[in-house]
Every structure is written in structure tokens, then in C-alpha cells.
Amino acid sequence: xxxxxxxxxxxxxxxxxxxxxxxxxxxxxxxxxxxxxxxxxxxxxxxxxxxxxxxxxxxxxxxxxxxxxxxxxxxxxxxxxxxxxxxxxxxxxxxxxxxxxxxxxxxxxxxxxxxxxxxxxxxxxxxxxxxxxxxxxxxxxxxxxxxxxxxxxxxxxxxxxxxxxxxxxxxxxxxxxxxxxxxxxxxxxxxxxxxxxxxxxxxxxxxxxxxxxxxxxxxxxxxxxxxxxxxxxxxxxxxxxxxxxxxxxxxxxxxxxxxxxxxxxxxxxxxxxxxxxxxxxxxxxxxxxxxxxxxxxxxxxxxxxxxxxxxxxxxxxxxxxxxxxxxxxxxxxxxxxxxxxxxxxxxxxxxxxxxx
Numbered sequence: 001x002x003x004x005x006x007x008x009x010x011x012x013x014x015x016x017x018x019x020x021x022x023x024x025x026x027x028x029x030x031x032x033x034x035x036x037x038x039x040x041x042x043x044x045x046x047x048x049x050x051x052x053x054x055x056x057x058x059x060x061x062x063x064x065x066x067x068x069x070x071x072x073x074x075x076x077x078x079x080x081x082x083x084x085x086x087x088x089x090x091x092x093x094x095x096x097x098x099x100x101x102x103x104x105x106x107x108x109x110x111x112x113x114x115x116x117x118x119x120x121x122x123x124x125x126x127x128x129x130x131x132x133x134x135x136x137x138x139x140x141x142x143x144x145x146x147x148x149x150x151x152x153x154x155x156x157x158x159x160x161x162x163x164x165x166x167x168x169x170x171x172x173x174x175x176x177x178x179x180x181x182x183x184x185x186x187x188x189x190x191x192x193x194x195x196x197x198x199x200x201x202x203x204x205x206x207x208x209x210x211x212x213x214x215x216x217x218x219x220x221x222x223x224x225x226x227x228x229x230x231x232x233x234x235x236x237x238x239x240x241x242x243x244x245x246x247x248x249x250x251x252x253x254x255x256x257x258x259x260x261x262x263x264x265x266x267x268x269x270x271x272x273x274x275x276x277x278x279x280x281x282x283x284x285x286x287x288x289x290x291x292x293x294x295x296x297x298x299x300x301x302x303x304x305x306x307x308x309x310x311x312x313x314x315x316x317x318x319x320x321x322x323x324x325x326x327x328x329x330x331x332x333x334x335x336x337x338x339x340x341x342x343x344x345x346x347x348x349x350x351x352x353x354x355x356x
Contacts, residue, residue, distance in 0.1 A: 001130060002047075004046060004047055005047065005124065005130065005161060008042065008044065008124055008128075008159060009124050009128040009129070009130065010128065011042065011128075012042075012124060012126065012127070012128040012159075012346070012347075013127070013128035015040070015344075015346045016126060016127065016128070016343075016344035016346055017344075019344060019346065020039065020040060020346060021038050021039025021040065021346050021349050022039045022040055022041075022042045022346050022347055022348070023037045023038060023039040023040065023041045023042065023348060024042050024044060024100075024155035024159055024347060024348050025037075025041055025042070025043055025044070025045075025155075026043070026044055026045045026064065026065055026092070026093075026094035026096050026097045027045055027067070027090060027091075027092025027093050027094045027097055028090075028092060029088060029089040029090030029091075029092050029093045029097060030089055030093075030097055030100075030101045030103075032314050032315075033101055033103075033154065033313070033314075034154050034318075034322055034323070034351045034352060035318050035319070035322050035350050035351055035352070035353075035354075036318045036319055036350075037348065037351060038348075038349055038350055038351075039346070039348070039349065042159075044064060044065055044096065044159050044160075045065040045092070045094055046065055047063045047064055047065040047161060048062075048063050048064075048065035048066045048067065048070075048094075049062065049063050049066060050062045050063075050066065050071065050074055051063060051162060053074060053075075055078040055080060058080070058166055058167050058168060058169075059119065059164060059165070059166060059167065060074070060075065060164070060165055060167055061120070061162060061163070061164040061165075062095050062162065062163060062165075063095070063161065063162055064094060064095055064096030064099075064159070064160040064161055064162065064163065065094050065095070065096060066094060066095045067091075067092070067093065067094060067095075068086065068088055068093040068094060068095055068097075068098055069088065069091065069093070071095055075167055079169060079170050080167045080168060080169055080170065081167065081168065081170050082117070082165065082167060083107055083111040083112070083117065083167070083168040084104040084105065084107060084108055084111055084112060084113055084114050084116070084117055085104065085105030085106055085107045085108070085111075085242075085246055086098040086103060086104060086105060086114060087103050087105055087246050087247055087248070088247060089247060089248070095160075095163055096159075096160035096163070098114065099114060099118070099121070099150060099151050099160055099163055100150070100151075100152070100153060100154055100155050100160060101152065101154065102114055102115065102151045102152025102153075102154075105242075105245075105246040106201075106202035106203075106204065106213070106242050106245055106246055106282065106283075107201050107202050108283060109202070109203070109282075109283035109284050109286060109287075110200060110201045110202070110215075111168070111201070113151075114151050114152075115148040115151035115152065116148075117165050117166045117167075118134070118147040118148050118150070118151055118163070118164075118165065119134050119135060119147065119164040119165060119166055120132070120133060120134030120135045120147055120162075120163070120164035121133050121134060121146070121147045121150050121160060121162065121163050121164070122160075122161040122162040122163075123150065123157070123158035123159060123160055123161060124158055124159040124161060125157065125158040125341045125342065126157075126158065126341055126342025126343060126344055126345075126346060126347050127342075127343065130161070131158070133145075133146035133147050133150075134146070134147035134164065135164065147164075149337070153352070154348055154351045154352055155347060155348040155351065156338060156341075156342065156347055156348045156349075156351055156352055156356060157337070157338070157341040157342060157347065158341055158342070158347065159347075171201070171215035171216055172216070172217055172218055173215070173216065173217065173218040173220075173221040173222075174201070174213060174214065174215045174221065174238070175213070175214045175221050175222075175224075175225050175232060175238070176211060176212065176213045176214075176232065176233040176237075176238035176241065176242070177211070177212045177213075177214070177225065177228060177229075177230035177231065177232055177233070178209055178210065178211050178212075178230055178231045178232075178233060179209070179210045179212070179229075179230045179231075180208055180209060180210075181205070181208065181209075181210045182208065183205065183272050183279070183281070184271070184272055186205040186210045186281065186285075187205075187268075187269070187270075187271070187272065187281070187285045189210060190203055190205075190210075190268060190281075190284040190285040191268055191269050191284070191285060193212070193228075193284075194268065194284050198214070198224050198227075198228075199214050199215055199216035199217075199220045199221055199224055200212060200213070200214060200284070201213050201214065201215035201216075202215075202242060202282075203282065203283070203284050204245055204280065204281065204282050205280070205281040206252050206278075206279070206280040206281070207252070211233075211241060212228070212230070213238070213242060245282075252278065252280045252289070252291075253280075253289075258315075259277075259291050259292065259293055259315060260291070260292065260293060260312055260314070260315040260316030261289065261290070261291055261312075261313045261314040261315055261316075262289070262290040262291075262292060262299055262310050262311070262312060262313060263287065263288075263289060263290075263310070263311045263312075263313040264287070264288040264289075264290060264299075264303045264308060264309070264310045264311075265286065265287060265303075265308045265309055265310075265311075266285075266286065266288060266303060266306045266307060266308030267285075267286065267306070267307050267308065268283070268284045268285035268286045269285065270285065270306040270307060270308065271306070273288060273290060273302060273306075274302070275290060275292055275294055275298070275299060275302055276292055276293075276294050277290050277291050277292025277293070277294060278290070278291045278292075279291075289313075290310075296310075296312065296316075296317075296320075296321075300324060303324075309324040310324060311323045311324060321353075321354075323352065323353065325353075326353065331353070334352070334353065334356050335355070335356060338356045
């Protein structure tokens with residue numbers, strides 16, 4: 001155990017003994033996510049660096065404070081990448097923050113979420129104990145898969161010291177197409193294409209324009225382009241569009257600066273939201289961003305009626321429920337997990353839900 005990790009463990013033990021809340025933070029680029037952070041800030045960005053990387057095995061292990069941009073640069077040297085395209089939301093984004101936030105970018109619907117690429121994790125829990133879970137291969141779990149549990153936990157279960165991830169080779173070819181379609185037409189088209197053997201790697205609709213990315217072998221991408229038609233974006237505009245979408249830097253998200261931004265997860269075939277505000281659709285219709293000052297109950301009720309749920313992603317009132325309130329059985333499971341990893345309840349208390 002390094003001196004730095006030993007110091008953190010000692011600080012956690014002291015905080016647990018005194019009941020002092022700790023706010024675990026790395027680069028702070030996702031500070032807006034979840035409920036209001038509480039407690040004394042414990043910055044963990046200094047624990048950085050790639051521990052091991054085996055390009056032929058498609059596995060990388062890095063410390064939690066490793067800048068996400070640095071890790072991606074190392075992978076790019078071998079023409080590999082994090083296929084779930086994690087958003088950075090700032091130059092200080094770290095690997096631990098990426099995992100703790102559990103966010104994935106435009107490629108999530110085709111490649112999978114961050115938790116799907118988790119192989120192993122090392123943490124310091126709320127007792128100040130260093131614990132390791134998983135390993136560096138896919139079939140390494142017997143029993144509860146704690147590595148995936150850590151994804152999206154927002155620092156409520158421990159400090160993420162190291163992460164082992166599966167990586168993938170970059171696609172040989174990519175092409176982005178654009179179509180002028182209404183919202184309902186776009187939803188129909190998303191699902192029509194989703195049922196066909198097309199190399200779709202990302203999709204988005206906003207303001208009457210559907211944008212589709214195709215990735216894979218040259219022949220497959222070329223054939224799909226000929227079949228689908230549409231207007232092709234040039235080699236500079238296409239990657240800029242998807243990066244802008246990933247980082248929420250485009251015109252749509254700029255308009256959300258003074259308004260609550262909602263993230264709705266619904267079945268891809270769900271009909272239009274029919275809620276006041278502006279909307280952007282991703283992931284083949286399954287993720288819908290909504291800029292609206294409509295009441296939270298109204299938005300959540302509509303999402304539930306469509307078979308999904310809604311979370312307040314950015315802005316609005318973060319002192320109350322940000323994520324959809326859990327049913328009693330799920331809330332009990334969350335509380336038991338919190339008690340198992342952080343019995344004193346000092347790590348990012350209340351960041352996910354009240355009392356957790």
C-alpha cells in the first residue's frame with residue numbers, strides 16, 4: 001500500500017470514528033451529477049498512472065486518478081479505445097470519476113455501458129480497508145460482481161484506487177449520415193434500422209435532423225451508406241459532431257444552461273414524450289434528453305407511462321430526489337449495500353438517495 005493510499009485509509013477510519021462526512025472527488029468535472037455533495041472534500045486525483053496495458057489481450061489497468069484523456073491517448077497509440085465513449089465534461093476528468101459516474105457516450109447502445117467493460121476494481125471502503133474484486137479477464141467472477149456494482153455508485157461505496165477495463169480496436173471505417181425527419185419518423189426509423197444487420201454505432205435526433213453513425217469494415221459501411229442514402233458529413237464535421245454530443249457542448253445543451261436538463265430512459269419504441277420543452281433523442285430512441293421546467297412529477301409520470309424512468313441530470317433542485325425514487329425492495333437492497341461497504345455512512349452521503 002502506498003503512503004498516499006495509507007493516508008486516505010487513515011483519514012477514512014478517523015472520519016468513520018467521528019461520524020464526519022467525506023466528499024470523495026477527483027477532477028470535479030461531474031460535481032453536478034446526483035444530489036448535493038456533502039462533507040469534507042477528500043481529493044483522490046493524485047493516485048494516477050497506467051499500471052499495466054496488454055494491447056494483444058485488450059485489457060488495461062490504471063489508477064483511479066489517471067486523467068481520462070491520458071488513458072485514451074495511451075490506447076490510441078495502439079489504435080484502441082474505450083468503446084463506451086465516456087464523456088469527460090472537462091479537462092480534469094479521471095478514470096475513477098468516469099466509473100463512479102457510470103456515464104456512457106453515443107456508442108453505448110451498440111457497444112455497451114461502462115459496467116459492461118469492467119473487469120476488476122480496487123477500492124478503499126468506509127472502514128479504511130483496501131479491497132480488490134474481479135481481475136483482468138471477462139470470466140473472473142464467482143458470486144456477486146462487485147466491479148460492476150461500483151460503476152455508477154458516485155463514490156458512496158469507496159475510493160476507487162484501480163480499475164481494469166476491457167478495451168477494443170477502433171473501427172476500420174466510419175461514416176456519418178444525416179436525414180431530415182420529424183420526431184415520430186425518427187423513432188420509427190431508429191427501430192426499423194435496429195432490426196436490420198446494419199453497422200450502426202450511434203444515433204441522434206434533434207430539431208428535425210436525424211444523425212446516424214456507421215462503423216465497421218469498409219465494405220459493410222459502404223454498403224450501408226448506399227442502402228440508406230441521406231447526406232454524408234465530411235471527415236472533419238462527423239467526429240466533431242459526435243464529440244460535441246458526448247461532451248454536451250452543442251447548441252441543444254447550451255440552451256439548458258438556465259433550465260433543468262432531464263435524462264429519460266424509455267423503450268426505444270416509445271412514442272414521442274409530448275412534454276413541454278426541447279428534446280434530443282439518442283441510443284436508437286432509448287435515451288431522451290429533455291430541457292424543461294415542467295414539474296418533476298409530471299415528467300416522471302410520463303416516463304413511467306412509457307415504460308421507463310426519468311432523472312434530473314443537471315440543474316434544477318438537487319436537494320430532493322434527483323434519480324427516480326426507488327421501490328421499497330430496491331431501496332432496502334441499496335441500504336444494505338451501503339451498510340456493507342460504508343457502515344458509518346460517511347462516503348458521499350446522500351449523493352445517490354437520501355440516507356445512502
